[in-house]
Amino acid sequence: xxxxxxxxTTVNGEEREATVEPRTLLVQMIRESLHLTGTHIGxxxxxCGTCTVLxxxxxxxxxxxxxxxxxxxxVLTVEGLEGAxxxxxxxxxxxxxxxxxxxxxxxxxxxxxxxxxxxxxxxSEDEIRKAISGNLCRCTGYVNIIKAVHYAARKRxxxxx
Amino acid sequence: MLPSTFDxxxxxxxDEAVQALAAGAGDAKIMAGGQSLLPMMKLRLASxxxxxxxxxxxxxxxxxxxxxxxxxxxxVRHADLERSELIAERYPIIHDAAQRVADPLIRNRGTFCGxxxxxxxAGDWATVALTLGAELHAVGPNGAVVHSALDFQxxxxxxxxxxxxxxxxxxIPVPKAGQGSAYLKIERKVGDYAAAAVGVMIVLDGAxxxxxxxxxxxxxPLTIHAAAAAASLVGKSIDAAAAIEEAGRLAMEAxxxxxxxxxxxxxxxxxxxxxxxxxxxxxxxxxxxxxx
Ligand SMILES: Cc1cc2nc3c(=O)[nH]c(=O)nc-3n(C[C@H](O)[C@H](O)[C@H](O)COP(=O)(O)OP(=O)(O)OC[C@H]3O[C@@H](n4cnc5c(N)ncnc54)[C@H](O)[C@@H]3O)c2cc1C
Numbered sequence: 001x002x003x004x005x006x007x008x009t010t011v012n013g014e015e016r017e018a019t020v021e022p023r024t025l026l027v028q029m030i031r032e033s034l035h036l037t038g039t040h041i042g043x044x045x046x047x048c049g050t051c052t053v054l055x056x057x058x059x060x061x062x063x064x065x066x067x068x069x070x071x072x073x074x075v076l077t078v079e080g081l082e083g084a085x086x087x088x089x090x091x092x093x094x095x096x097x098x099x100x101x102x103x104x105x106x107x108x109x110x111x112x113x114x115x116x117x118x119x120x121x122x123x124s125e126d127e128i129r130k131a132i133s134g135n136l137c138r139c140t141g142y143v144n145i146i147k148a149v150h151y152a153a154r155k156r157x158x159x160x161x
Numbered sequence: 162m163l164p165s166t167f168d169x170x171x172x173x174x175x176d177e178a179v180q181a182l183a184a185g186a187g188d189a190k191i192m193a194g195g196q197s198l199l200p201m202m203k204l205r206l207a208s209x210x211x212x213x214x215x216x217x218x219x220x221x222x223x224x225x226x227x228x229x230x231x232x233x234x235x236x237v238r239h240a241d242l243e244r245s246e247l248i249a250e251r252y253p254i255i256h257d258a259a260q261r262v263a264d265p266l267i268r269n270r271g272t273f274c275g276x277x278x279x280x281x282x283a284g285d286w287a288t289v290a291l292t293l294g295a296e297l298h299a300v301g302p303n304g305a306v307v308h309s310a311l312d313f314q315x316x317x318x319x320x321x322x323x324x325x326x327x328x329x330x331x332x333i334p335v336p337k338a339g340q341g342s343a344y345l346k347i348e349r350k351v352g353d354y355a356a357a358a359v360g361v362m363i364v365l366d367g368a369x370x371x372x373x374x375x376x377x378x379x380x381x382p383l384t385i386h387a388a389a390a391a392a393s394l395v396g397k398s399i400d401a402a403a404a405i406e407e408a409g410r411l412a413m414e415a416x417x418x419x420x421x422x423x424x425x426x427x428x429x430x431x432x433x434x435x436x437x438x439x440x441x442x443x444x445x446x447x448x449x450x451x452x453x
Contacts, residue, residue: 005169022169022212023202044162046200047352049266058240058269064199065270068169069216112266133351134264 009070011036012080020067027051029067030077038078038107042136049135052108053077059112061134078107081114089155090114090148099148101139109135113149122153164202168211175221175300178213178327183302185211187324192216193235193275196267215327223330224248230296230332235275239268251335253447254292254342254360258285261344264352274328277313280320283354287314287384288376289344292360293333301326314383337372339365341448343440346378347432349423355379356423357432359412361440365448368398375408375437380429381417390415390437399445405438412437 004019011034018033030036030053042050044063051062054076081088090110093099100106109132116123116131123131128149129142137145170189172178182189189211192198201207215221215235223234224241231252233242242248243259262268262276262285276286277297290297290310297308301323308321310331315321322328336342346358358378364371373394377385390411397404418429446452 021166023164023166025163028163044203046196046267049264052266059266060269061266064196064267066169066195066199066212066214068171069195069214131265134266 005068005071007067007071009072010074012076018067022066022068024067025063026053026055026065026067026070026075027062029070030062030075033067036077036079040104040107042104042108047136048105048108049112050105050108052111052135054111054115057115057118059115076111076114078110081110088114089152089159090117092155093148093151094145097144097147097151099140099145100137105135105137105139109137109145113145113152116149117153117156121156123149125150162203164199165205165208167202167209169214170211171214171217173217173219175218175327175329178215178218179300179302179325181211181213182327183325185209185213189213191278191327193278194238194267194271196263196271197275197279197281221329226251226335229335231335233273233331233333235272235327235329237273239263239271239273239276240265242273243268252293252333252342253453254289254344254362254444257344258289258346258360261285261346261348261358267352274331277310277331278320278322278328280314280316280318282314282317282381282383282385283379284384285344285346285355285358285378288358288360288378290331290333291384291386292342292344292362292374292376294374296332297322297328298330298332299323299326299328311386317382337364339371339448341365341444341446343443343447345436345440345443347436354423357416357418357429357436359433359436359440361437361444363394363399363441363444363448365399365445368400370394370397370399370445373408373441375412375440377412377416377433379418379423380433385415385417387412387415387437394441399441399448405441408441409434409438 040050042048046064053062190209221234221236295310342362344360360376362374373391375387375391390408413434416433420426
């Protein structure tokens with residue numbers, strides 16, 4: 001009902017609970033209840049992809065999903081990318097190849113790219129461009145972002161070998 | 162931006178969902194992908210008192226062929242269609258459109274059936290459903306109802322679907338021997354609706370077109386069924402340039418675009434003419450196995 005609801009979600013591998021109104025958006029729960037502010041709010045109109053998180057492994061716009069819809073499901077945010085042995089290949093790629101300028105789109109961009117590499121470990125430039133076409137960057141012109149993804153793909157391959 | 166407050170109901174069966182919708186008495190809304198409904202609620206263009214979320218109902222994600230029909234359940238997402246091998250192999254028009262609807266993130270949530278129920282003449286799936294002659298299977302308090310995709314939209318954002326009905330699945334006849342299809346869309350950028358788009362389905366016997374169907378996206382108050390353009394092709398050769406030219410002209414005549422930020426009326430009309438010709442040729446090449 002429009003009374004508050006309890007949402008239990010696995011966030012970055014940890015079970016988290018939040019009490020929210022049904023109208024609370026997933027991005028608001030992540031930022032304001034769980035205090036994970038790495039996920040940014042950009043356009044707030046389903047256009048820019050800045051708020052991208054992985055819901056059960058699929059990149060989605062967390063400004064256009066209700067928090068209650070994540071109940072019982074798995075959410076990965078940018079804070080969950082780093083592993084026990086440091087930055088993930090994608091994070092390292094963005095750092096090494098300067099895949100960011102102002103950094104605002106970066107968390108969403110990295111989430112989309114993380115999902116892409118899970119599905120397609122060796123994407124072509126075209127495949128990368130297509131995969132990130134829902135994530136807007138207004139600074140870099142995407143060239144270094146693409147280099148960062150290629151870097152991450154090589155790095156993952158090295159790590160697997 | 163926050164939507165207004167609402168009651169949230171998450172039924173686990175279709176029966177429960179139908180009951181909740183009836184109980185909502187016109188002020189309840191079904192949510193499938195939420196990729197049109199939530200943006201509207203955030204802008205307060207919609208403020209339903211109750212949201213009935215379909216996502217917890219098992220069995221609505223059917224995507225398969227059975228009894229001569231392709232079944233697309235209410236929770237089949239745009240991305241499911243984009244990635245499906247069955248679709249890539251047998252339904253090129255769906256495969257084409259699936260890569261052009263909105264953007265990859267929206268495609269992970271939005272549904273084929275939700276797009277039809279939304280009744281937006283800018284929606285790509287309404288044109289695909291119309292072109293392929295889909296049956297739209299719904300359920301309401303009085304049981305099952307079947308609508309036709311040909312006349313499903315009644316006015317902008319209005320459809321045949323009753324306020325108390327849930328669209329359960331779209332059923333599309335499996336392709337006939339000699340069938341080919343295509344969907345061509347011009348958009349300003351990824352994530353934008355079409356400036357104009359055209360869906361074509363044809364059936365060939367040798368080089369002769371024996372059946373044709375043409376739908377137009379975002380060039381009028383409704384998704385447009387360009388019946389005269391399609392009829393003009395029947396009996397003609399797929400290699401007859403004059404016949405294809407004429408179909409393009411008739412499709413253009415059927416369109417009623419208005420000038421806006423996506424382009425002037427004259428430009429959009431010409432897009433319809435050119436896209437129709439290209440889509441007919443592409444559908445023909447696919448029917449003859451000359452193109453994937
Ligand atoms: C930025 C942006 C760009 C977009 N670009 C495009 C585009 O280029 N082409 C395009 O076609 N679409 C586009 N869309 C719309 C998108 O494809 C939506 O996913 C789709 O229109 C609605 O599907 P949904 O499942 O998200 O429906 P919802 O948002 O859940 O619902 C939409 C409406 O349909 C009703 N409804 C949904 N499912 C059912 C059902 N099973 N039974 C009864 N009623 C139902 C709801 O009550 C609501 O009124 C875009 C959306 C955004 C935000």
